[in-house]
Amino acid sequence: MDPVRNPFAPGAGSKPPELAGRDIIIEDALIALKRSILGRHARPQMLLGLRGTGKTVLLNTIENLAEDEGFLTSTIEAPEDKLLTELLYPRLQQVLRKLSFVEAAKTKAYEATKALRSFASVFKIQMGDFSVSVDPEPGVADSGNLEYDLSDLFVAVGKAAQAAGKGWCLLVDEVQYLKADELAALIVAMHQISQKQLPVLFFGAGLPQLAGLSGDAKSYAERLFSYPKVGPLNATDARRAISGPIEDEGEEITSTALEKIIQTTEGYPYFLQEWGFQAWNAAATSPVDMVDVDAATGAALKRLDDGFFQVRFDRLTPKEREYVIAMSKLGKGPYRSSDVAEQLDEPVNKLGPRRAQIIAKGMIYSPQYGDIDFTVPMFDDYLRRTWEQAE
Known part of the structure; x- marks a missing residue:
């Protein structure tokens, strides 16, 4: 058949022609957006799922919904090698610039821009082409403590958005790659926003371990956020x-x-x-x-x-590859860490650091204590098909 008319769109974050099976998640997100813009309590969401389940597609869909509901949006992907402060700064500068053109929000936008300047200074952010030509605001977002300062900054942006009759929606993909202090600061900031009922909403997406990481960062995260599971379709x-x-x-x-x-x-x-x-x-x-x-x-x-599959396998060191291949030899997961150790003929405690590093790279996760599994569906099949025979 005509390949030009092929309706399917395999690709990272590419929207499929039929977004099936996600109606409840989308509806909940829309309700949260509508409540937030009215200044009513709405729970931020963390979408949890393995690779290839469509989390990024859902974030993009939610971003479009947010814009339709009167939100300014900022989307970032958390890499393993860049600070959250550096990712947020240019996005917030763009949001505040847009808000500054709304007559009713000029004063609040100016105050928020001064807070952003303080934030950039204290965290030594390389501003480049996005430099803010205002003086910093003493005592606001300038303590050097990320939890305090990010909260100050988010509140200032929220007040400016509120004055403009708009909202601000922050969407963060690959949240599990945030550092522990960055995730904690983000949670605290959203807690402050929730208490003040400002029109700021957060949607994140990440691997299944994200719920545990959030709880470790701040114990009240499990009550602050909702954690929709994005799995395979029925x-x-x-x-x-x-x-x-x-x-x-x-x-x-x-x-x-x-x-x-x-x-x-x-x-x-x-x-x-x-x-x-x-x-x-x-x-x-x-x-x-x-x-x-x-x-x-x-x-x-x-x-x-x-x-x-290959690009993910290539990120692993030889020893890490040895570990995941040993996992695949045990069949379908989840796998007991002790069984993998036995497969490798090494003590479990000696393999702990290697296992932790593979988790940090987002290749495996722990569905429950003592168990591990791949974050990439069918990756075990790939290893058996491609690498076990090569050994």
Whole structure:
């Protein structure tokens, strides 16, 4: 079939043609946004899920909803090698510049801009092209304590947004990569916002360990945030994610081919898009059938092996690779840390630092005490298929 009309969009954060199975999360986000803009209590959200479950797509969808509801938005991705203060500064400068053009908010925006200047000075942020041409505000966001100063800054921005009849929505992807003090400061700042009922809302996304990291950072985080789980789609939603886009293009897929895709992908949205994309391209004519899906499986696995899986494996050191390969030899997870140690013929306590480093890189996580599992669905299959034979 015509590859130009292929409706599927496999890619990092690419919105699928059919955003199936996420209605409740989207509806809850919309309610929170509507409440926040009215100055009513709304819980910030942390979306939790493995790689390939569509967390980034949901953040992008929520960002669009926020803009429709009158919010100015700031989206950042937390990398492993950059400070939160440096990521926030240019975003906040842009927000305050927009607010400064609203007559009713000029005074509050100016006060918030002075607070931002204080914040930049005390944390030695390289301002570059985003330098703020105002004097800092003594005593506001200038203590050098990130928890206090980020709270001061968020409150000042919230007051400016409120004066303008708008809101501010901060969206942060890969939250698990924030440093412990940065996550704690973010939680404290949102706690202050909640108490003052300012129109500022936070949506974050990260790996499953994020709930535990938040609780470790501040014990009240479990009450402050909601933690929607973003997992694989159930069979009904997975069918809709594949059949809907195909039918919208006036084409068809056989029921057996559809079920094969769902079974192979385990319902993970990224993989559904990849198999749908490849099956469409493999089909000479409609309907897409089992022969096309079989061809799609080979093409999809090659693309995943060469990209999605390989780039993650390449981030690991030789010893870390040895550890995850040992995990895969045990079959499907979750895995007991003691079983991995036995596989490697090493003491559990000696492997602790290596395990912690792989967790820090976002490759594995601990679903419960003593257990570990991959954050990337089907990664164990990739290791067995590609690396066990190479040993």
